[in-house]
Amino acid sequence: MATSHHSNLKHAIVAFLVPLPSILFYLTFLNHYHNDDPNSLSPIWQWCFDHPLLLAHFFFFLNVNVLFWFIGVIQSSHWMIDLYWTVIPVLMVHYYATHPLGLEHKYNVWRSRIVIFLTWVWSFRLNHNYFRRENWQWGVREDWRFTDMKHQYGKNWWWISFFAVYLSQQVFLMGICMPMYVVHSENMQLNIWDLVGIAICLSGIIIAYYADTQLHDFVSRNNKLKELGKPVVPNLDEGLWHYSRHPNYFGEQLWWWGLVILAWNLGYGWTFVGSLINSLCLAYVTVLVEKRMLKQAYRADAYKLYQKRTSVWIPWFKSSLKGKDKNT
Structure with missing residues (x-):
């Protein structure tokens, strides 16, 4: 200690x-x-x-x-x-x-x-x-x-x-x-596009905060279940995570693209290149994270179904699967 x-x-x-x-x-x-x-x-x-x-x-x-x-x-x-x-x-x-x-x-x-x-x-x-x-x-x-x-x-x-x-x-x-x-x-002078950029930045911060908090609570609950010797929940499919597989990444991207709007409004639209490279990198990280999820035997099947039904980044409604019980 x-x-x-x-x-x-x-x-x-x-x-x-x-x-x-x-x-x-x-x-x-x-x-x-x-x-x-x-x-x-x-x-x-x-x-x-x-x-x-x-x-x-x-x-x-x-x-x-x-x-x-x-x-x-x-x-x-x-x-x-x-x-x-x-x-x-x-x-x-x-x-x-x-x-x-x-x-x-x-x-x-x-x-x-x-x-x-x-x-x-x-x-x-x-x-x-x-x-x-x-x-x-x-x-x-x-x-x-x-x-x-x-x-x-x-x-x-x-x-x-x-x-x-x-x-x-x-x-x-x-x-x-x-x-x-x-x-x-x-x-x-400040104008309407500044307000748009600021609103997007704030939205990104708020979405990322709630997504990370929901993920933290999920991991904490699973850790307690492990300590009690009970089966863990294989996948988080509640809150923002019900509509997006990576809502924390989505919120983080909103923050940076909101700043791009502020720069574009000032005549420097080319600054989008930095956020674009960052988004492409995060897309690659998303692939790595999901491959890591699928390597964990206890959650692989549940995560495959989650992938098929849930949007990757942008929160959206669940897609239906014919022949599958939606509550599976």
Whole structure:
């Protein structure tokens, strides 16, 4: 028990300290920008001012790809990137909101505040689900997909993980966060399309929260049944899960596509590429998850029927099966 508590504390300290290099460097840049003569900034601070996107990629590459990877190799577990998926967008939106070049563009303050608030709500929801799933502990396990790849690549996993776990995340996270950059680059009055985007973002957060809560309750009930030696329920087919096989994924996608609408409204429709890549990746993950479900003998038959009758992502009514009892 003491060893587990010590490990939990160690992981928590590492998680809090790991973003400090980027944060401290950025604060140093802001200090020089505000206190030095703007016309005589040193080349490094001038570059940081002129290239906010490249600077963000620089931070991600060194602080996430290199440092997270190095820590993951030492710990033999790449758990931290899973947690920081919920944190990096918060860091990114505040970075874009405070970068001097964005402030010079005099972006719409209310749009910025709304996006920042929504990003915090989204992050809190995802963090809550992460820690609830992990029994409120830090770094207990890594994503099962990384564990599977570790077994697949064996002794080569230490270097392959840099590309498969981290470098790929830079493409996904920087891409889907591009609307946050756009919001802090353009000045336009709020309009009806902002309200549409905001409504979609909120809907996504709410749907994902309830879907994850229903899944958590289902898993908890099954765990109690196992402890009592009783048969478990093979498949969740209640609440939002009655209408969609992956309502949590659907809600998550709504959140990111809602941000795309905000960027499209400001004239940057091309930012949909980041969310599209993310959606395609999630579609692949959906296939992996369902294959994993079908490998579990106790639920395979029930899940096959569930697949035939239930929409994959978008919640919809059950399809009927001729010759089958609908209550089966």
